[in-house]
Amino acid sequence: MDLQNLSAALRASAPPRTIVLADEMGMVREGLAELCSAKTGFRVVALCADGASAVEAVRQHRPDIVVMDFNIPRLFSLEAIRKIQCLPEAPLTVILSARGDRKQVLECLRAGVNAFVLKTGSGRSLLDALEQITTGGIYVSPELHLDKIFASAGRRSENMDPLESLSSREYQVFSLLIDGIRAKEIAARLDLSPKTVDTYRASLMRKLDIHDVAGLVKFAIQRELTTLC
Numbered sequence: 001m002d003l004q005n006l007s008a009a010l011r012a013s014a015p016p017r018t019i020v021l022a023d024e025m026g027m028v029r030e031g032l033a034e035l036c037s038a039k040t041g042f043r044v045v046a047l048c049a050d051g052a053s054a055v056e057a058v059r060q061h062r063p064d065i066v067v068m069d070f071n072i073p074r075l076f077s078l079e080a081i082r083k084i085q086c087l088p089e090a091p092l093t094v095i096l097s098a099r100g101d102r103k104q105v106l107e108c109l110r111a112g113v114n115a116f117v118l119k120t121g122s123g124r125s126l127l128d129a130l131e132q133i134t135t136g137g138i139y140v141s142p143e144l145h146l147d148k149i150f151a152s153a154g155r156r157s158e159n160m161d162p163l164e165s166l167s168s169r170e171y172q173v174f175s176l177l178i179d180g181i182r183a184k185e186i187a188a189r190l191d192l193s194p195k196t197v198d199t200y201r202a203s204l205m206r207k208l209d210i211h212d213v214a215g216l217v218k219f220a221i222q223r224e225l226t227t228l229c
Contacts, residue, residue: 016043017134018063022054022072022080023096032067035123042130051075051189055083063091065130069119070097070104071179076172076189078111085112092133094126100144101225103163107171115139162208170204173197177213178220 019036021044023029033044042065046057052075054068066084070077081093094115095108108116115129118141129139140146166174169190176186183201187194210216220226 014041016041017065017130018043018045018061019065019067019130020044020046020048020054020057020061020063020091022048022051022057022066022068024049024069024071024073028069032126035126036067036130039127039130049073051077051080055080058084058087058091062089065092065094065133067094067096067126070095070108071175074189075191076176078107078113078168078172079190081111081113094129094133094139096126099225100141101163101223102149103161103166103171104175105140105144105149107168109138109140110168116144117141118143165207166204170200170207173200174204174208174216177201178217178226180217 019042021029021032021036023032026049029047029049033047036042037044045061045063048054048057051068051072054066054072055075057063058066066081068077068080072080075083077095081095084090084093092114093112094117095113096117096119097104097108098119100116100118105116114133115138117125117129117139121141121143125141132139140149163171163174172190173186176189181189183197184194186192187197190197192200205211205216208216208219210219217226
């Protein structure tokens with residue numbers, strides 16, 4: 001048996017990689033589950049509609065991979081991933097997102113996400129991501145041009161994008177505010193007190209020189225940063 005056939009035989013005999021899928025939309029969850037299950041070597045063990053359920057499913061099933069929508073309700077995706085990464089034998093993580101602005105991609109990668117996949121891409125992108133991360137790589141949808149994303153990371157200048165000045169927590173609060181989530185719900189999704197959320201909101205508004213939520217939404221719509229577009 002040659003090396004290529006031996007490698008294929010070993011993959012076929014290995015137990016399938018298990019996946020927990022989390023997306024608010026039922027039809028999306030089911031479609032993703034069919035897509036992943038159709039790929040040899042992968043098996044979906046749980047479908048979740050929110051971030052808190054995803055964390056619980058990981059505790060229960062101990063999957064190899066978690067695939068989660070960025071805008072998952074109840075517990076914000078990056079907060080859910082933070083909790084998941086604190087568990088023993090933490091799984092690999094894939095974020096699905098309808099948008100791919102540079103700040104969002106960087107915040108996900110800084111949070112330890114292994115793959116960032118645009119939901120506007122083809123199903124092949126998710127399968128490519130699963131293949132790449134299980135062999136030790138990091139995946140970002142090729143439409144996002146990873147070289148450009150990192151080209152000015154950490155570089156400061158007078159022309160710096162104001163979003164770059166936001167801390168990770170400020171950006172998370174910003175992301176939820178521009179999608180119409182109220183402060184009390186933001187506190188619950190980020191596992192923070194309402195007072196702390198108010199502090200982050202005041203800070204990010206000062207940095208962006210925008211002074212109300214309507215202004216934040218207008219800013220986000222102009223830059224195509226929100227699902228409200």
